[in-house]
Amino acid sequence: MTTKKQMAAALQACIPYLARTHKDYTQKGQTEYICFALERGLRGAGSDWDAVQAVTRVVERRLYPANNMHSWLIDQGYLGNDNSVSIQKDGMFFNVFDEVQAHRHAWVQELIKEFSK
Secondary structure, eight states: OOOHHHHHHHHHHHGGGBOSSHHHHHHSOOBSOHHHHHHHHHHHHOOOHHHHHHHHHHHHHHHTTSSSHHHHHHHTTSSOSSOOSEEEETTEEEEHHHHHHHHHHHHHHHHHHHHHO
16 A cells, blocks of 8 residues: 555655756656656656556646646646636746646645655
8 A cells, every 4th residue: 555655755755856847847858747757757756656646646636627736736727728828927928838737736735745754
């Protein structure tokens, strides 16, 4: 049976593979999605496959019915559904990709805290 500690370790192992910016995604070969980063972390850090599957199920369950964070943020009303490259906030433009990635990284950190208890 997979422990919460193993799940936290799998999440920790995924961080180096999860892009923070569009540049990381396009130039460093990092991935956009948490679940893909979990699989890469498995190969890179030797985390436990059962833990990766358990975390993937948690991520999928919490995002449902959306199938990714970007769609979930749109469904929740945090992003517009216009597929724009940038968003305007307080008179400044931000890259949507980078904003979504920041949310993904923050969520990974929160999940690590949750599973480390």
